[in-house]
Amino acid sequence: MRLGSALWIALAGFGAAVPFFGSTYLMGVVFQVAMWIALAQSWSMLSATTGYLSLGHAVFYGVGAYVCVLLTGIIPFEFAILAAAGSAALFAALIGLPVLRVRGPYFVILTYGLSELVRHVVMRIESALGSFGRMIFDVPAQEVLLWWMVGLAVLATLGAYAIRHSRFGAGLAAIREDEVAAQTIGVPVTRLKLLAFIASAAIPGAVGGLALLRTSYFEPAQAFDPVISFTIVTMALVGGTDSVRGPILGAMGFALLSELLWSTLPQLYMIVLGLTLIVFVLFVPRGLSGLVGRIGGAR
Amino acid sequence: MTLLDIKGVSKRFGGLMALSDVSLQVNKGEIFGLMGANGAGKTTLFSVIAGHIPPTTGEVVFDGKRLAGLSPDRICRLGLCRTFQIVRPFAGLSVAENLRVAALYGRARKLSATEAAQIVDDALDAVGLADRRHLDAGRLTLSGQKRLEIARALATGAQLVMLDEVMAGLNPTEVGTMLDTLRRLRTERDLTFVIVEHVIGALMTLSDRILVLDHGECIAFSTPEEIGRNERVAEVYFG
Ligand SMILES: Nc1ncnc2c1ncn2[C@@H]1O[C@H](COP(=O)(O)OP(=O)(O)O)[C@@H](O)[C@H]1O
Ligand SMILES: [Mg+2]
Numbered sequence: 001m002r003l004g005s006a007l008w009i010a011l012a013g014f015g016a017a018v019p020f021f022g023s024t025y026l027m028g029v030v031f032q033v034a035m036w037i038a039l040a041q042s043w044s045m046l047s048a049t050t051g052y053l054s055l056g057h058a059v060f061y062g063v064g065a066y067v068c069v070l071l072t073g074i075i076p077f078e079f080a081i082l083a084a085a086g087s088a089a090l091f092a093a094l095i096g097l098p099v100l101r102v103r104g105p106y107f108v109i110l111t112y113g114l115s116e117l118v119r120h121v122v123m124r125i126e127s128a129l130g131s132f133g134r135m136i137f138d139v140p141a142q143e144v145l146l147w148w149m150v151g152l153a154v155l156a157t158l159g160a161y162a163i164r165h166s167r168f169g170a171g172l173a174a175i176r177e178d179e180v181a182a183q184t185i186g187v188p189v190t191r192l193k194l195l196a197f198i199a200s201a202a203i204p205g206a207v208g209g210l211a212l213l214r215t216s217y218f219e220p221a222q223a224f225d226p227v228i229s230f231t232i233v234t235m236a237l238v239g240g241t242d243s244v245r246g247p248i249l250g251a252m253g254f255a256l257l258s259e260l261l262w263s264t265l266p267q268l269y270m271i272v273l274g275l276t277l278i279v280f281v282l283f284v285p286r287g288l289s290g291l292v293g294r295i296g297g298a299r
Numbered sequence: 300m301t302l303l304d305i306k307g308v309s310k311r312f313g314g315l316m317a318l319s320d321v322s323l324q325v326n327k328g329e330i331f332g333l334m335g336a337n338g339a340g341k342t343t344l345f346s347v348i349a350g351h352i353p354p355t356t357g358e359v360v361f362d363g364k365r366l367a368g369l370s371p372d373r374i375c376r377l378g379l380c381r382t383f384q385i386v387r388p389f390a391g392l393s394v395a396e397n398l399r400v401a402a403l404y405g406r407a408r409k410l411s412a413t414e415a416a417q418i419v420d421d422a423l424d425a426v427g428l429a430d431r432r433h434l435d436a437g438r439l440t441l442s443g444q445k446r447l448e449i450a451r452a453l454a455t456g457a458q459l460v461m462l463d464e465v466m467a468g469l470n471p472t473e474v475g476t477m478l479d480t481l482r483r484l485r486t487e488r489d490l491t492f493v494i495v496e497h498v499i500g501a502l503m504t505l506s507d508r509i510l511v512l513d514h515g516e517c518i519a520f521s522t523p524e525e526i527g528r529n530e531r532v533a534e535v536y537f538g
Contacts, residue, residue, distance in 0.1 A: 088341075132366035166403075167403050167409075169401065170396070170400050170403055170404075171403070171404055173389070173392060173396075174389055174390075174392070174400045175403075176391075177388075177389035177391055177392055178387045178388075178389055178390075180351070180387060181370045181383070181387035181388075181389065181451075182389075182400070183370065183372045183375075184349065184371050184372075184375060184380065184381060184383075184387075185372075185375055185380065185400065185401040185404060185405050185451055185452070185454075185455050186353075186372045186376050186380075186401070186404035186405040186406070186455055187372055187400065187404045188370075188372045188404075189372065204408070222503060298452060
């Protein structure tokens with residue numbers, strides 16, 4: 001086993017062990033970091049592989065949170081989380097074919113617009129039902145939620161790694177490079193894109209459910225907040241999209257940075273997000289992952 | 300035995316008839332040449348056959364199966380693959396990776412990693428790109444990218460390979476090598492080729508039969524010797 005893999009396993013182990021020695025604050029930080037790793041890694045399953053940059057991944061997070069809030073209290077929370085993941089995947093399957101017909105900037109804008117559309121629809125539904133936010137009373141213990149989230153981060157990372165190194169991943173890379181050429185040599189382009197879209201939606205659904213349980217409060221404007229989408233894209237791009245360690249580095253760097261900013265200068269958060277993105281896109285196209293070179297090992 | 304049967308294919312782009320009522324049969328094991336001035340409709344015919352654009356009328360039958368409505372990837376897995384006149388390498392992937400995708404997806408059967416690696420090696424050897432296997436495809440010279448187009452089509456395991464001006468831009472020595480390669484592939488691998496070429500000499504020496512298109516219409520269809528004597532062809536080509 002290479003040094004890199006050992007390092008990542010130790011990191012996941014540390015995250016899972018935090019409840020035994022860490023403060024509530026540290027548990028909160030680890031929860032956030034794991035959450036962003038899971039989200040950025042899931043996003044990379046579609047966007048880093050195929051080059052279809054989704055700016056609407058908040059919609060899967062939001063769908064997961066919504067499904068989870070509707071189901072908690074009715075079924076055990078474990079099943080509510082699974083249902084959240086399943087609903088997000090199902091939603092991706094339903095919208096995937098039309099959405100994936102467009103490429104490049106059109107895809108970016110379409111995913112963003114769709115996510116906003118769903119946000120407003122859910123806000124309308126909720127206000128029509130006379131609800132302006134739903135409280136959840138019976139939530140699982142904080143450490144249980146943390147373990148789930150660390151589990152999702154690990155799962156998303158393993159999933160992203162497996163995709164990159166599989167026949168599926170080879171097909172997705174061909175699609176990214178030239179869709180017409182890919183199709184000409186036998187790559188079933190439409191099917192592979194749809195599968196990647198579904199794969200990249202499932203875990204964000206579960207993440208949305210868990211995040212909801214942690215705050216024990218559902219409010220559509222928050223659950224579908226486009227800032228979630230912006231953050232995912234920024235983290236993944238800053239981390240670097242040509243290896244699985246990229247999203248981990250990006251998520252860790254950003255989550256820690258935002259911990260600092262939220263507590264000191266919350267109004268600066270979006271500004272720093274934007275500036276970092278610009279600097280990396282312009283000057284560090286291969287991201288943090290490219291900067292640290294081979295230290296992380298896994299590619 | 301007829302491998303590819305084109306029956307009365309026409310293609311209209313708005314007011315332009317890019318192909319009018321083209322019919323031809325390609326026999327198994329044949330090298331079939333397609334000639335015609337720029338804009339004659341050769342590339343369009345390839346696109347129709349490979350499933351990239353639907354014909355306005357007519358149909359294409361490959362190996363006894365009608366191709367109407369099938370996507371290019373399905374057609375490839377049936378054993379028919381084309382190359383592009385304007386090359387389309389997977390520029391950010393290595394030469395070997397370009398071929399590996401073709402090996403993994405080009406046929407109906409799923410391959411093991413070892414089988415795929417063997418096919419990649421064979422395809423690299425066939426076109427003489429073995430020494431550049433780790434290079435990003437986008438960094439190959441034009442001649443290299445033309446050869447990559449051929450290698451990628453070969454790696455799909457297609458039994459009918461359609462080559463669109465793969466010799467354009469090659470120097471005479473390279474053309475000579477390419478001719479040898481194609482002849483060898485035909486006998487060694489039992490392949491069938493349809494070849495579009497502007498290098499008329501190359502087409503004449505290589506092809507068993509030649510069809511000449513002019514403004515979408517078939518104006519001659521016979522052996523290279525007869526095509527060389529055909530007045531109408533001479534008129535179209537040399538005015
Ligand atoms: N997609 C298209 N839309 C409109 N016209 C086209 C299209 N593709 C080709 N054509 C036209 O059809 C004719 C045949 O083109 P093409 O098949 O590329 O010729 P060739 O390969 O023999 O040089 C040309 O006049 C070309 O401009
Ligand atoms: Mg042409």
